[in-house]
Amino acid sequence: MKKTVLITGVAGMIGSRMAEWIVSNQKDYQVVGIDNLSGGYIENVPEGILFIQADVATENLDQIFQEHQIYYVLHFAAYAAEGLSPFIRKFNYTNNLVATANIVNACIKYQVKRLVFTSSMAVYGHSPAPFREIAVPQPADPYGVAKYACEMDIQIAGEQHGLDWCILRPHNVYGQNQNIWDKYRNVLGIWMYQHINQQAFSIFGDGSQKRAFSYLEDCLEPLWNATVLPAASKQIINIGSDTEISVLTAAQTLKEVIGADAQIQFLEQRHEVQNAYSTHEKAIAILGYKDSTSLKEGLTAMWEWAKKQPKRKRMEWDAYEIDNGMYESWKK
Numbered sequence: 001m002k003k004t005v006l007i008t009g010v011a012g013m014i015g016s017r018m019a020e021w022i023v024s025n026q027k028d029y030q031v032v033g034i035d036n037l038s039g040g041y042i043e044n045v046p047e048g049i050l051f052i053q054a055d056v057a058t059e060n061l062d063q064i065f066q067e068h069q070i071y072y073v074l075h076f077a078a079y080a081a082e083g084l085s086p087f088i089r090k091f092n093y094t095n096n097l098v099a100t101a102n103i104v105n106a107c108i109k110y111q112v113k114r115l116v117f118t119s120s121m122a123v124y125g126h127s128p129a130p131f132r133e134i135a136v137p138q139p140a141d142p143y144g145v146a147k148y149a150c151e152m153d154i155q156i157a158g159e160q161h162g163l164d165w166c167i168l169r170p171h172n173v174y175g176q177n178q179n180i181w182d183k184y185r186n187v188l189g190i191w192m193y194q195h196i197n198q199q200a201f202s203i204f205g206d207g208s209q210k211r212a213f214s215y216l217e218d219c220l221e222p223l224w225n226a227t228v229l230p231a232a233s234k235q236i237i238n239i240g241s242d243t244e245i246s247v248l249t250a251a252q253t254l255k256e257v258i259g260a261d262a263q264i265q266f267l268e269q270r271h272e273v274q275n276a277y278s279t280h281e282k283a284i285a286i287l288g289y290k291d292s293t294s295l296k297e298g299l300t301a302m303w304e305w306a307k308k309q310p311k312r313k314r315m316e317w318d319a320y321e322i323d324n325g326m327y328e329s330w331k332k
């Protein structure tokens with residue numbers, strides 16, 4: 001009998017591609033996927049899985065866990081709009097932290113063999129880059145706080161209730177199935193949306209802030225290894241590219257890929273960490289991560305995909321929880 005892997009956020013970028021990867025590569029496993037379609041699209045959900053439309057923050061998960069005898073959980077569902085999180089605090093904590101508590105409860109109750117959680121590099125916040133896993137997190141925004149709280153909660157569940165877990169801290173992941181329509185997150189996707197809609201690429205500040213952009217396809221097998229390998233048990237692991245570049249250089253790289261004279265519009269400086277990139281010794285040693293795809297190669301593949309996407313309406317919030325200090329370009 002096949003073992004069942006539950007993926008939350010299965011209509012999102014990482015969840016949908018991970019589900020597809022498992023269906024293609026792991027014949028002893030089947031996938032049940034949950035998503036409330038708040039930030040992902042039904043068209044992303046791959047063939048060959050059971051899809052359940054549900055909200056992991058509010059749903060009573062008993063029936064799903066009981067009926068499908070969930071073996072592993074890959075918990076990806078979240079709203080990862082880090083820069084917007086100070087303006088939607090309450091939503092951020094409900095959707096990211098309370099939702100994770102709901103998942104942790106179910107994992108404990110139904111004796112799931114391992115919970116894999118995608119935390120974020122956002123937990124490091126103002127720590128000096130490059131970030132190592134041993135650094136004490138100092139998140140700089142509510143999104144990072146929520147992710148750090150989830151991490152701590154999962155570890156406590158491990159200590160008190162014997163839940164096995166692996167916590168990954170991915171960073172700036174991009175690729176096919178990314179939400180390029182959301183105005184507040186995924187900078188490479190935002191630029192693609194802007195170019196398709198005859199707008200200039202927008203950059204907050206002068207573009208000197210550094211990030212390391214990680215191609216999703218390089219992360220899929222390591223994510224599976226985080227799920228099944230004994231060595232990944234109760235480990236916190238940074239995952240993603242080693243190559244840090246400035247946001248301005250990333251914009252220039254995308255301009256080369258698109259082959260067009262895209263304009264760049266510089267916006268006001270926003271509250272964000274200047275340099276955010278990590279070291280990856282653990283991902284390489286434990287998960288077999290390889291930084292195989294250059295930004296140019298990854299962007300070329302993503303752009304080919306982006307050009308073929310339907311014209312979707314831009315995702316914008318109707319109202320924020322607070323407007324105080326809101327950036328000009330996000331004002332209502």
Ligand SMILES: NC(=O)c1ccc[n+]([C@@H]2O[C@H](COP(=O)([O-])OP(=O)(O)OC[C@H]3O[C@@H](n4cnc5c(N)ncnc54)[C@H](O)[C@@H]3O)[C@@H](O)[C@H]2O)c1
Nearest residue numbers: 009011012013014036038039040055056077078118172173
């Ligand atoms: N993409 C990155 O650069 C990156 C970096 C670090 C961490 N992460 C984390 O990885 C995970 C996946 O990220 P992604 O880039 O695939 O994002 P994504 O937005 O593409 O996917 C997240 C999915 O979760 C769903 N979702 C959100 N709230 C939900 C809820 N309450 N109930 C059910 N479904 C819900 C959304 O509809 C969406 O389909 C997230 O936890 C994110 O915080 C992503």
